[in-house]
Structure formats: structure tokens, C-alpha cells
Amino acid sequence: MTDIRAGHDPLLPPISDYGLIGDTRTGALVSSDGSIDWLCVPHFDGDPLFARLVGGARGGRFRLGPATAPAAPAPVLSRCYRPDSATLETTWDGAGGRLTLNEGMVAEVAGALLPTTMLVRRLSAEGGPVEASIEFDPRLGDERRPPNASRRGDVLVCQWGTIAVAVGSAPALPIEPGRPLRVTVEPGRPLTLVLAVAVREPLVQVDPEAAWRVLLDDERRWRRWTSEIAGDLPERETIVRSLLTLRLLTYAPSGAPVAALTSSLPEDPGGIRNWDYRF
Secondary structure, three states, rough: OOOOOOOOOOOOOOOHHHHEEOOOEEEEOOOOOEHHHHEEEEEOOOOOOOOOOHHHHHEEEEEEEEOOOOOOOEEEEEEEEOOOOOEEEEEEEEEEEEEEEEEEEEOOOOOOOOEEEEEEEEEEOOOOOEEEEEEEEOOEEOOOOOOOEEEEEOOEEEEEOEEEEEEEEEEEOOOOOOOEEEEEEEEEOOOOEEEEEEEEEEEEEEEEEHHHHHHHHHHHHHHHHHHHOOOOOOOOOHHHHHHHHHHHHHOOOOOOEEOOOOOHHHHHHHHOOOOOOOO
16 A cells, blocks of 8 residues: 555655554554654543654654664664563664664553553663664644643653653653754663653653563563463464454453554545544
8 A cells, every 4th residue: 555644754664664562542653763653642542642653743753763864774683572572672783782672551550650651661782882862752632732841850741731741761861852862872771761641630750760660560461461372373473463462452441442553544545545543
């Protein structure tokens, strides 16, 4: 299918390039250069926080990856999900060493003092220090509204009325909306970012290192879930990945699946089938 998108950004990858991460309430699409180009909050049918996928550069994104020119991205050495989990892992060949991004969203938050929506992203280097780039540019809704931004200590807080987003990092970084930031990731000293969302509720800020441990605990829960799938199935690995994907596309509070995570990408370019596939 031809890749036609409203406000098309010529630097956008094809839709097949995107990986899915999610928490069974909402989900994000991440390109192989580490850019989250689609994420709605607080649920699948909510307003997009990042919508570069359909809105072009003005739609906003959250990129974390090698510091390279857009026209000459760093080579991707590997891209896969960690075994039997919903954590996506991408490794690039960066100048000076290898750079790996592990990222995921936390599905199980009941009974814990955690935000309903929590995204954890962690960069680590191997073989030598690697220059990385962070671009946090949230633009809420169809109007692509920039946030009212403030700081609470080392945490950036972005607000749009009853919606608030907190972004913290370890080590602490001066992240600002819409302003790219370059950092050096040293071997043995990973960089962890955590994004928390609140909608008509208190904004819970989570220490990034604690958030990483929570994501690892969530991985173990996914592995326990997949361990119940029969071990003697033909093509079991493919079946497990398919079931994980279906689970990520199911709205946990009701058990209803979404038709697709994307919104308004045309099924038939030039035709009428370009409705919002989340509904």
C-alpha cells in the first residue's frame, strides 16, 4: 500500500518500520531511529500526545537515539523484543561504540503508587562512549497544542488543562519541550527516562531508576503469562509474539480489542476507507 499521510513528513519511515509498545490501555509506535511518532493518552481513543505519524513534524514526537543527521541515520544492528516480553530493544552502530535503547510501558499498576500511564526508556552504550540525541516535543490533540511547561526540581512538567505529563531522567538533564538535546552515553552508565501521564488525577512522579525496576518486574509478569502457552506448539515463538501483540491491542478494563493502533492511515489510498481505526 502506498504510504500517504496527512501533513506527510518526507523523513518518516514506512509504517512497517514501526514497533509497538503498550500497557493494554494505550500504545505507542516507535520507529527504528528511536522516535515515538504516535501515542494517545490516557487510552487508545484519547488525544494524541505525539502524532508525527499522521501530522508531520508539527504533530510532535519523542525521540531517543544516536545523534546523527536525519538524512544519514545510524545503522541498526538489531531490533527485537526481549524474550517473551513487551519490551522493545534496538541497537545501533554509533560512532565510538554501540548504543542500545530498551523501552516499554508498564501494564500492571494496580495496587501500587504508580501513574496509570508510564513509559520507560533506557539508553546504554557498549564499546565506547556514544553521542545520543533527545527530542521531546509533545503536541496534544488535533490542534497540536504545545504545553505549558514548568519544572519541579529535575522533572519537566507539561500541562494542557486537566492533562499533565512529567518527564524525569537519571542522570538529570535539562530537557525542554521542542528543543533537541545532545548527551554522551558512557559504557556502564545508562541514561534512563520516564514519562508519566495524569488525566484529572494527581501527577505521580517516579524516580527513573525505580521506574526501570518496575519495567523489569513487568517483563517478568509477561514471561509468566507466556509460560502458560503450550511449549510444543509448532512455530511457538511466532505464536507467542502474535498473542503478545493482540494482548497489547486489547483495552484491559473492558477486554475489547482495538481494530488497529493507528489513526486515519488510508486502507485504500484515494478512496473513502480512511476512518479512525482505533474505534
